[in-house]
Amino acid sequence: MAGVRSSTAMAEKVSWYCALLLALMLALSCCDSTESEYMVPVNWNDLNKPCDEIYVVREGETLHTISEKCGDQYIVEENPHIHEPDDVFPGLVIKINPFKNR
Structure with missing residues (x-):
């Protein structure tokens, strides 16, 4: 037992x-x-900088977010190499005309 x-x-x-x-x-x-x-790194210094006239698209950006950030509503009209608003990809070079320059 x-x-x-x-x-x-x-x-x-x-x-x-x-x-x-x-x-x-x-x-x-x-x-x-x-x-x-899962976090996207943010460079806080870039958020308050005005956009340069020549802008390089970053990862995760859309024409809408760039337009809001840079104050340019006419990005597609000013960049004839962009045929569709969805044709944006990281590294794409676009021309920006912020409101303050108009």
Whole structure:
């Protein structure tokens, strides 16, 4: 009888250790990803700068966001190489005429 009790006690200990190990692995897997993977870096100094007349499109920008940022509603009309507003991609060079220059 004593052998059965010690086997049962040993099995309970092993199952508790397995449960603790599993809980630890789950907790660590939730913390594996860092926030920086999902965050877009922002250069706060660029936000208040006026746009130059020659502008290079950055990742994630659209004509709408550039128009708001630079104060130029007529980007498509001033850039004949842009045939569709959706033709914007990072590295595209466009001409900007902010309101203050008009």
